Amino acid sequence: MSDRYHSGSGEDHRRTSSQAGFRDRKYKSQRSAYLRQNFNPGWKASKRRSHQPGSEHSKLFELRKHYEFDSVSDDIPPLEDLRPSETKWDVKAAGFEQYRACEIKDSGILRGAGVGAAELQDRKQIKKTISENSRQFSRVDASKSILLPNNSRKARIVILKGIDLVEHPLRQVKEVLEEYLKSSVIPGVQPQDCALKIRSLPERSELVILSSTTTVSTVLAGLTDTEVPGLGACVQFQRPNEYISSDIGQFGVEDGKKYEMKGSTDSKADGEIQDEILQCRQLRCIQGVPYGMDKDKIMQLLQKFGRLRSFSTVLDRITLETKGIAFFTYWSPQPEDSQLESKLREAFIAQGEAEKEIAKLRCVHPCISSKNKYMQTVTLDADTMTNVSNYPSSEVTNHGESKVIRFANCISFEDLLKPEKCSLAERSFKQECSKFGKVDRVVISRPGKEFKNGLGEIDPSFGFIFVQFAELTFSTQCLYSLAGRLFDGRLVIGGYYDEDDFERGIY
Structure with a gap:
């Protein structure tokens, strides 16, 4: 026993020993609580870790200090009180008020x-x-x-439904679709652009198809509810629920008035019909066109019902005959689908086409998500981003609520390539989000294994942190609490994310 326990009488010795033992137990409990709070809960307090500079424990400790949320204080003064009152930074010279x-x-x-x-x-x-x-x-x-929805990875994804994967294996589906694309003449699509990446979701009986260009995915979306040669079944293609379509054109109609939309990407004259598949909300695909029908004949029929802005057909690469679908857009006003379908049938019959051959003729919108129908109505560039950021959230987007939250601007691209930093960020988010309810999953969108030494495609979706909650109320409370705070010195940006797309692995 230590000498400090032998001073005084026996009674004093017992009291002193008891007090000393209490101090030791209190110190150990505080040390254990500190380790549980700041490090992996699986670490035992009895294990001594070195705090020497350069040790593994010291590195983890330094990383832990960075990957934390800021503390929220109740005595934060409002911004109006912090704004300087004597500055004249916003005063402009007379005659120059209109210039920034x-x-x-x-x-x-x-x-x-x-x-x-x-x-x-x-x-x-x-x-x-x-x-x-x-x-x-x-x-x-x-x-x-310029930032358009067509630049996103979701614009190159389509989901295939209604196919028996036992009868048609994954490799067969891939070969059939690639052969259809390679044997077709599609504006803006080269043979090397026809390669597809397909992965199956057996629990959902779906296939997720990733193409190299948005035009390819739009052509596949135009084949929905049709019989694709080689598959022998009526398949369904759909866009992801988080897909955003562009509503950007030179002219449109809003509240019955004609207006000019800024940021138009059209470079051709208004009277010239563009021979391309425009990636916008107004794009339509007409299905059930008789095979081999002349392209100019189809365009002349469509011109009877509105002023065409663009028109293009999918042609056979060998015979240069139409393959049953055509893509087109009208300048405003836009005719209704039902009226357009009935008028087109009548026009085809008047041209001598058999009624049986055009019975399946119908119009579809390949650039609109069937569930949410999200769309972007302005061009986001260096000039307009400032204006859009000042709008209320309700005017920018009306996103549906979900159990999944997507956080942005939380981790740098360099840190995404370091597994230890991603692990610490994931652990910090799970710990912070668990304060609002049960967290089922935390996923960080990272580059794939093929990304090495800076080689590979850098996708804008890299760095998103997805948190899935058990209940909707938990995700709502978490979103309103964490959005706007700081994480590792970065402003946290948050929003809802579709649950089906999250389960499909479309990040």
């Missing part, structure tokens, strides 16, 4: 202190210089930063 600071900077008139001051005496010349140069810089910047 970035436009004046990009115009090139501010070359430095005291440089070219004599050239800036004429206000009209200054305004002219700002206007001309700012438009030039805006065009260059916007062309490099």
Whole structure:
């Protein structure tokens, strides 16, 4: 026994020993609580870990300090109280109220202190210089930063239903679909673009098909509810529920008024019909067209019911005859599908086509999700992103509620390539989200195994953190609590994510 326990009488010795033992037990319990709170709960408090710099424990400890949520304090003052009151940063010179600071900077008139001051005496010349140069810089910047739904990975995915995987194995389905694409002439699609990646979901009786271009996935979506040669069955293709279609055109109709939509990607004259498959919400696919029917004849019939903006058919690569489907868009106003179908049948019959051959003629929308019908109505670029960020969430998107939450801007791409950092981020999110209810799964979208040394496709979806809760109320509370906080110094952005797409592994 230690010498410190032998001082004093026996009674004092027992009291001192008891107090010392209590202090030891209290210290051990505090140390155990600290380890359970800050490190892996599976670690035992009795195991001593070295805190020497460079040790494995020290590295994990340093990583743990970074991958944590910020603490929320009740005494945070409002932003209005923190805003400086004497600054004049938002005061603009008279006559220049319509120009932004970035436009004046990009115009090139501010070359430095005291440089070219004599050239800036004429206000009209200054305004002219700002206007001309700012438009030039805006065009260059916007062309490099335009974000469309067609750039997303979900735009290249379709889901195949209604096929017996026992009768038609996965390899056979892949070969049949690739052969159909390779034997067809599709605008903007080369033979090397016809390669498909397919994975099966036996529990859902579905196939998830990933194509190399959005046009290929749109063509496959146009084959829904048709008999694909080689499969011998009426198959169904559908877009993911999280798929967002573009509603971007030069002209549209809103509240009965004609307006010009900014950010138009059309470069051709209004009167010229584009020979391409436009990836937008207005795109339609007409099915049941008689095989071998002349392309110009189909286009002339469609022109009777509206002003065509684009028209394209899928042709046989050998015979150059139509293969039963055609894609087209109209300038506004848009005719109704039911009226268009009935008028087209009457027109085909008047042209001498047999009524039996056109019985299956119908119009489908291959660029609209059958469930949610999400769409993007503006071009997101360097100029419009600021304006959109100031809108209320209800005006930007009306996303359906879900048990799955998707968090963005939480982890850098460099950290995605490090398994230990991804593991710590996943553990931190699970620990923080568990405060609001039971968490079933936490998934971080990461590059695949083929991504090595920076080689491979960098997808914008990399870095999303998905959290699946057991109940909807848990996910709602978590979303409203964590969105807007800081994680590893980054502002957390959150939103709902479709449960079916999450189960399909479409991240």
